[in-house]
Each structure stands twice: as C-alpha cells, then as structure tokens.
Amino acid sequence: MKTITRIWKVNGEEKTVKVPPMRRLLDVLREDLGLKGAKEGCGEGECGTCTVLINGAPMVSCLIPAGQVRDGTEIMTVEGLEKTEGGRLLQEVYADKGSAQCGFCIPGMILSSYALLSRNPNPDEAAIREAHAGNLCRCTGYQKIVEAVQAAARKWPGNK
Ligand code: FES
Ligand code: FES
Known part of the structure; x- marks a missing residue:
C-alpha cells in the first residue's frame, strides 16, 4: 500500500509519520502515536x-485523512493540555465544577474550551455554548461545562 511521510508538530514535539494518505488522523494519533485521549x-x-x-x-479527527494534514501543521490533543498554563487551568476548573460525568466527551470538549479561550478570553454565555455546539455530551446538560469555562476565563493567562 502506498504510504506518505508527514512531519507534524504534535503537542509541541516534532513527529514523523509514515502512513497511507487516506488513513484517518484519529487512527494515526491513537494507534501510531499512542495518543489515546482523542476518542x-x-x-x-x-x-x-x-x-x-x-x-x-x-476539528473532528475522524473525518480528516492524514494526507490532507500538511508538513509543519500544529496538532494539539488532550495530552498536550498539561503543557500549557491555560490547559492546566481548564483541567482544574472542569474538575472543581464537576463538569465531567462519564467523561467520554471531555477530551474533545475541553479542547474546544481551550480553543475558545485562546481566541476570546472573555466569551459571553452564548459564545461559550456556540463554541461547544459540535461536542455532544449526553450526561451533564452543559451548564457545568459553561460554568467551568466562565471560571477559567476569569483566571485565563493574560486576563488576570
Ligand atoms: S468520532 Fe469523530 S465526530 Fe464522532
Ligand atoms: S460527561 Fe458523559 S458524555 Fe459528557
């Protein structure tokens, strides 16, 4: 089977992968790079x-063929949150507010929170709900997630 080589920056580290171009990014991350956080x-x-x-x-990694992800692309998975001040803060507030129940949605949800606060550290409730509209949660009713993002915004690096 034809393979291609790609060099990406994954959670701040350069990673080289050799993959069939149509292999899903989700599978490359989980199986080839051992980053099982994305579910x-x-x-x-x-x-x-x-x-x-x-x-x-x-972005939803189940729909992205690895071949479409260019060399030099920066990819962040939930494992990378730990390496950033904002990511550590979000993990803390999600835990404090009880924003995770079964936890299945949380790796994707918390990355959407991180992306939102990185581009808009003062979102209103409507912006928070909109930023998480692509992340389905069957457990929480979303209110505790909104509260966690509001709490993180109050302490967001640069917002203190
Ligand atoms: S597994 Fe990718 S959007 Fe559901
Ligand atoms: S906490 Fe269970 S799906 Fe969100």
Missing part, C-alpha cells in the same frame, strides 16, 4: 469526541 464516538463527524486542535482550531 472515537460516531466516527462520522457528528459527536465531537475525536476533536483535536489543528493550528489552534477544533
């Missing part, structure tokens, strides 16, 4: 559990 839910772009940040924007 597979629907596999059809509907649920957001596989969300990762591509050059800072949330």
